């Protein structure tokens with residue numbers, strides 16, 4: 001196991017990006033309150049990075065004894081959170097709202113409406129939660145963190161203002177420009193379909209069309225076809241197929257390169273990076289078929305070089321965290337940077353105000369620290385002095401989906417082989433769309449399970465995921481057979 005030690009001046013063994021020993025500096029601060037040149041090195045080593053001070057934090061009832069935790073959401077990401085939180089000796093009990101079939105074996109599930117932030121806060125009060133952890137974006141964009149702050153309850157997640165980084169792509173784009181953070185060139189923002197159609201005459205192709213608001217992953221089109229762009233605009237802006245989120249759009253330059261998900265945990269001041277991951281959005285092998293919520297993901301040591309990680313932190317993460325402080329909306333919680341690694345360096349494609357799904361599954365199986373303690377600190381006294389340790393090697397998550405996904409699916413299929421799959425070494429079977437009746441699990445939505453494993457190498461992690469997937473049976477089950485294959489192939493070709 002590799003450890004990344006706190007700011008005590010002790011020396012860790014290796015940085016995530018390569019083999020060199022940690023160099024821990026005493027952080028001098030620049031005008032923005034950031035550590036000077038030690039930042040990159042420290043952050044590579046998963047040390048907290050310092051930004052400007054934060055004024056207020058959520059109140060907290062927890063006094064250092066056993067914690068009661070409420071997790072909000074009901075997918076694979078939330079199952080992974082519940083699974084990891086339950087391993088903490090500091091945790092007395094975990095609730096999950098609404099949870100799912102698999103989560104119901106690890107936590108007490110309570111029905112909940114993700115939009116009803118007052119109801120969710122009342123639930124936290126009723127169960128006496130010392131800490132609430134929010135999985136999905138909807139309650140965050142609706143202001144759940146503000147509601148909890150008003151009631152003096154600790155919560156991991158950004159305020160409504162800060163969650164605009166995900167809730168409004170126009171806000172995010174303008175924020176990136178204000179803080180000089182590299183991103184795709186913006187062609188324009190359009191409130192009326194007429195203006196949007198006319199703008200198509202002046203853009204470069206391919207073009208990227210993005211709905212401003214939340215559209216459940218369906219509000220973005222990258223296309224070289226003016227007809228396709230026009231049809232998409234019509235569906236978004238005139239037919240309002242994706243709701244109000246589509247009534248305003250932006251158009252931007254299409255970037256080329258490899259994508260990377262880079263997620264950090266921050267209290268608004270200190271930043272702890274998580275291992276970077278790669279996602280697989282298309283439903284079929286070879287990146288064919290429509291986009292989904294994510295069909296699989298992986299992480300591995302050396303996925304990106306230390307130099308690149310430093311560039312990501314210096315050019316995107318650090319200015320974003322400082323920018324939110326400067327704008328009076330310090331960001332607290334998980335912040336997901338969707339990046340394009342272009343020839344001219346990393347550029348921000350999007351922000352998400354939460355952990356990704358299935359990125360969270362692949363990340364949390366590598367976590368070698370007390371998640372409850374770290375998240376509680378993030379929500380209350382701050383992350384200063386905290387450090388995260390990760391299992392060495394790699395991890396992967398392969399998503400099994402229902403027939404028809406990401407289109408219409410038929411739920412209620414009996415799932416067999418769950419116990420056999422979970423008995424494969426180093427495999428955790430995270431449930432997403434399942435429900436449990438007596439001791440039998442049935443499918444309940446598109447993405448059903450995330451077979452997740454760690455391994456000394458990516459190849460090993462993947463082979464365990466696929467061995468587990470081979471043991472699961474439900475009618476119409478499908479999954480991609482090429483998760484991580486490009487990276488694993490590159491490694492074997494290089495003789496690693």
Ligand SMILES: Nc1ncnc2c1ncn2[C@@H]1O[C@H](COP(=O)(O)OP(=O)(O)OP(=O)(O)O)[C@@H](O)[C@H]1O
Nearest residue numbers: 184208217218219220222253254255338349350352
């Ligand atoms: N400027 C761009 N150039 C090239 N591709 C892009 C660009 N912007 C977005 N994309 C592609 O579209 C995908 C979705 O875009 P984006 O992440 O902004 O949308 P989203 O709907 O918020 O996604 P998610 O559901 O992952 O949060 C990206 O992962 C990327 O593949």
Ligand SMILES: [Mg+2]
Nearest residue numbers: 166350351352
């Ligand atoms: Mg997004």
